[in-house]
Amino acid sequence: MVRIRPLLPEDWPATWHVMKPVVRAGETLPFDPSMDAEAGYAIWVEAALQAFVAVAADGRVLGTYHIKPNGPTLAAHVCNCGYVVAATARRQGIGSLMFSHSRDQALALGFRAMQFNLVVSTNTAAVQAWQRNGMAVVGTLPGAFRHQRLGFVDAHVMFKVLKGD
């Protein structure tokens, strides 16, 4: 039974353990692949409005997501979220579980829509998962992501109106 709860400072070592290989790979997240745990905490937790962890029954961290306004005041009714699932916990619906939680959380926080700014086109599993959850590709940015293995690849902007869902 996976449950989602707020990320506490003491969860960071376990959460970073999940995120670190994804950051190092530089294939899906835009962050500096060489960044350390402290910089990761600043970007993922401190710069967000809220951060959460998905934990197994035994307390292991299986994933994490964060939510923040996508822009300043007149664009702050649209939220932006980022998600990471542990390599060992893929294809178990944890991404979709976190997405549902983030959607409810977004509505509870008063957001009207959700936007992903940079979904790497080569990350087809993610693109398809978000589409299954109602996020639409509204545009594609040519060469906008510097993939550490493939070079410059396209990225999608994805969007979903939440209000009135």
Add this chain to the structure above:
Amino acid sequence: MVRIRPLLPEDWPATWHVMKPVVRAGETLPFDPSMDAEAGYAIWVEAALQAFVAVAADGRVLGTYHIKPNGPTLAAHVCNCGYVVAATARRQGIGSLMFSHSRDQALALGFRAMQFNLVVSTNTAAVQAWQRNGMAVVGTLPGAFRHQRLGFVDAHVMFKVLKGD
């Protein structure tokens, strides 16, 4: 003869005088319409990589633009720019002059592309001006801008590959 030069701290009162009515209107820029000069400086100058002013022969500030990376490390080869033209200096090509300058500046700084994240759809003069300058609408975000007069309106994501231009 309009010329473009780096914005110096002492240019801020004159620059804010140009920006303030645009910020207050809340129809094109996403910033808090009630923000003060100090907050404006933090957002427009300090949070940018570089900021510029367009000045008339007599030294009057007619417009301003800024440039910054659009995202963190693996998206930092795409720049983001914002432009404001004084209400008294519209339809004189100052926006296009600043755009050309920003394009050259972007290339000099090593950026490969330019992205505008939130071009308000009702600001048709801007949309058309950017299109004339080669920026393409790659996607439209439903209701992503809270227009102070019209309510929630769509905003465009615009993009232009610079490298190899």
